[in-house]
Amino acid sequence: MTVDNLNNLSINLRNLERDFKEKIEPYRSDLWRYCYSLTRSPWDAEDLVQDTLLKSFSILSKLYQPVKTKSILFKIATNLFIDQKRKDKHLNFSENDEFVNNIPFDDDLQLLENIDFLVTSLTSMQYVVLILSDVFKYKGKEIAEIVGTTEGAIYTNLSRAREQLRNGKKKEGQKNKTKNRDIEYNKAIDILLEGFRSKDPTLISSILDENVVTDITHSGIEFGSDETKNNSLKDWYEIVQTQHIDVSEYKMLWGRPVIIELEKKHDNQLYLNNVHYIETVNGKITYWKFYCFSWDLMEMVSKELKVNLNAEYFYHIF
Structure with missing residues (x-):
């Protein structure tokens, strides 16, 4: 075929x-x-x-x-x-x-x-x-x-x-509880955070590996940097242009290092835009997972972080 x-x-x-x-x-x-x-x-x-x-x-x-x-x-x-x-x-x-x-x-x-x-x-x-x-x-x-x-x-x-x-009796302590790990920054993460905060798709594009896999959970998957630039990154740019201030941070959440992308609106409140999981090799992003269409997860994250949810962007998974 x-x-x-x-x-x-x-x-x-x-x-x-x-x-x-x-x-x-x-x-x-x-x-x-x-x-x-x-x-x-x-x-x-x-x-x-x-x-x-x-x-x-x-x-x-x-x-x-x-x-x-x-x-x-x-x-x-x-x-x-x-x-x-x-x-x-x-x-x-x-x-x-x-x-x-x-x-x-x-x-x-x-x-x-x-x-x-x-x-x-x-x-x-x-x-x-x-x-x-x-x-x-x-x-x-x-x-x-x-x-x-x-x-x-x-x-x-x-x-x-x-x-x-x-x-049964609960064992003393919580043996299986995830231990907090120190989060490890690298150059690619720092550049990505700056790209989000400055709403600069060109800066973000500069750290995409040529063969990057971009997984938009429940929505689609993109293979290669050109596909990501022309689709999900372009869509992201169109959305953030209408928003006030991007407040992005890299943190450990439930045992996983993720980028939390938020909008600070004119009411001075924070609204959750997206959750990103990133894998890098030699300063380039090789795997990028978006959770923005994972409604139930996004709702749980917003409650955990005690922020609002930009719900207009997350209607359903279709």
């Missing part, structure tokens, strides 16, 4: 993807909260959401039976999460567990407060089942459909997970 044919195909797929995103939009925030409940990391949650949507879209042509949109999204997210845990050699469960009765469990606060203990003490299956049941209030039959096992196995794993929670 030639490049031209692939380009024609990509146009058709974009139209299909837009339709797909419109249909899943009512469930997207629920999916994000579920992924965050599983991963306990905003960054990992965003990655899991993105992988789930890509996987969901890719398998549509192979589905011949009617499916419930929310259920299939949760099912794919669950499978991806468990697959990752299996790769990490953290998975240890059997689908042939005997049936036990569903034990009432109403203390959601205890569940959330002990989440670090649960992540390290439960099997991946037990953890997923507990989150679906006690946080998202799914019934046993619904969880079995999402996870792909029997209702009896669900109740067994749920019972054992709750028993672990009742009997």
Whole structure:
């Protein structure tokens, strides 16, 4: 297949993807909260959401039976999460567990407060089942459909997970808490910050590697500096020209070094524009990830930083 044919195909797929995103939009925030409940990391949650949507879209042509949109999204997210845990050699469960009765469990606060203990003490299956049941209030039959096992196995794993929670004690300190690291600046980061603050696309362009990959989460991907200059960087410039003062800073947020791009408006308040993750090699940006279309993540960042959100730029993911 030639490049031209692939380009024609990509146009058709974009139209299909837009339709797909419109249909899943009512469930997207629920999916994000579920992924965050599983991963306990905003960054990992965003990655899991993105992988789930890509996987969901890719398998549509192979589905011949009617499916419930929310259920299939949760099912794919669950499978991806468990697959990752299996790769990490953290998975240890059997689908042939005997049936036990569903034990009432109403203390959601205890569940959330002990989440670090649960992540390290439960099997991946037990953890997923507990989150679906006690946080998202799914019934046993619904969880079995999402996870792909029997209702009896669900109740067994749920019972054992709750028993672990009742009997377990949180270890002293929080062993798994991410340690704060000193943030490491480099010349490329300093130039990028100056480019943002001075609203200078030419300065920013000067530090783009020729083969830079620009990943606009949920929106698109660009290969090469020319593509980035002519598209996402051009779009950025058009937006910031209408804004007052750009206040950008490089900081550690939830264990990841990111650039926080804010606008200081005439009311002297700060408004979150974008979150950028950058990788550099020899003073050049080789990978650039935008989170501006990740609505749920952007909302969480704005609350964490106690700033407003420039919501007019972040309507949806399509």
